[in-house]
Amino acid sequence: MHTETVVYFWPVVLSLIYVAEAGMIGDQCDWTGSGLTSSAERGVTPVYLRCREGTVSWLYPRGALRLLLRPPLPADERDFNVCLRVIRRPDPPEFFHDLHFNYTEKAERFPARIFVEGARKLIPLYAPDDGDPRELRCFRSKRGRAALYVEAEPEEGPKRRVATFKYEARPLITRHYDPATADCRPCSDSELELAFCTSDLVSRVLIVGSDQREDLDSTQLTLRLTKILRAPVLDVDTDDLAHDNDYYKYSVDNEVGGGSGTLAHVQVWRGCGAAAGAGEFVAMARRRLGRLALVCAPRLAHWRALARRRAPHDTHCALRH
Structure with a gap:
């Protein structure tokens, strides 16, 4: 993530939140919605994600989403780490019979930009043209809170577009061996x-x-x-x-x-x-x-x-x- 880049239109974003479409608010692990149901192209739809992991799928993205993540964690584990993975093409099957396969299709452009919400600014986390090939990006919560701002890219004709990503929230202190935080040592x-x-x-x-x-x-x-x-x-x-x-x-x-x-x-x-x-x-x-x-x-x-x-x-x- 390029932390030197800062977006300074946060007051505008705050004002747009109040014009979010009613009825599109989520309170679950996964969220699926369509920008076609929004009458305001620059509206911001609030989504509340209360699980440790899930999937967000935004069909025909328009305007923006504000995702508030509040995973269920023990009281003594206030802050947490969040990782998300944008989906740009289907994964290969995890179980198969032939040893070799070829990637025959280019990854599609992810039709949105993702920012981490700070106290007074938005910090870029992912952009299709940020020069970073990783589809996996991580950040930490601040004072027990974590929010993402997902801004749709401008529409380019009637082509079907879907912005899908998976997220996972994990406590900063793990209670057992965890591949996300392991130091490559053998398991006891x-x-x-x-x-x-x-x-x-x-x-x-x-x-x-x-x-x-x-x-x-x-x-x-x-x-x-x-x-x-x-x-x-x-x-x-x-x-x-x-x-x-x-x-x-x-x-x-x-x-x-x-x-x-x-x-x-x-x-x-x-x-x-x-x-x-x-x-x-x-x-x-x-x-x-x-x-x-x-x-x-x-x-x-x-x-x-x-x-x-x-x-x-x-x-x-x-x-x-």
């Missing part, structure tokens, strides 16, 4: 147990590839799932995944470790220097901003030994290997 045994019981995907894996995702500020690991241990996100038949999607072209199926099986993508903060490696691991990943983020990945031998020596009544859930 107690963190492994908690991650196993609370992750969205837990599977024995082979790490068969790694790619830098500049847009997500991450390293994307490609995992071959050899034995799924916990996966509430896998409640669909992986054979029905969109292999014929016009955007993702699968072409090569490299067999690794004796079978093709199911593959998955997980994200790791790129500062950790994660890469493909030999051996079998137990990958534990949580969904974050629409993608799976790696939490812990012990070697199978270490996890197996830990799971065997832990008594069931001493763990958060039944540990499997």
Whole structure:
């Protein structure tokens, strides 16, 4: 974020808030609305987001949105960190069968600018032409408050435009290992147990590839799932995944470790220097901003030994290997 740029029309924004359209106020995790329902092109629609994470989708954006984020946090955790990820093109499927795919479509222009609301000014957070390729941007609350001002770009004909982004609010002090704040150290045994019981995907894996995702500020690991241990996100038949999607072209199926099986993508903060490696691991990943983020990945031998020596009544859930 370019903090040297400051927008000085904040008093005008305040005055526009009072002409916001009634009936478009949200008080939820997700918000979906259309600029076509607004009669004032320069009106500001207030939206109240009361959850830790969610999605905002603004169809045919006109005027502006003012998003007030007040996530439910413990009383002793007043301030929090907010990250948002603008969606400029569909993500690849997280679970698939062919190892390689090609990006065949350019990212669309995000039709809005996003500012963090300060005491007397708006601070730029994201703009389509700000020269920063990252679609992921973060900022901190001030005195327990965080608000965003989302300004629609001028309309260019009848083309369908959608400004969609995902947001996530996290306390500044984390109570257990967290991929958003981790320092790339290995998980302790107690963190492994908690991650196993609370992750969205837990599977024995082979790490068969790694790619830098500049847009997500991450390293994307490609995992071959050899034995799924916990996966509430896998409640669909992986054979029905969109292999014929016009955007993702699968072409090569490299067999690794004796079978093709199911593959998955997980994200790791790129500062950790994660890469493909030999051996079998137990990958534990949580969904974050629409993608799976790696939490812990012990070697199978270490996890197996830990799971065997832990008594069931001493763990958060039944540990499997």
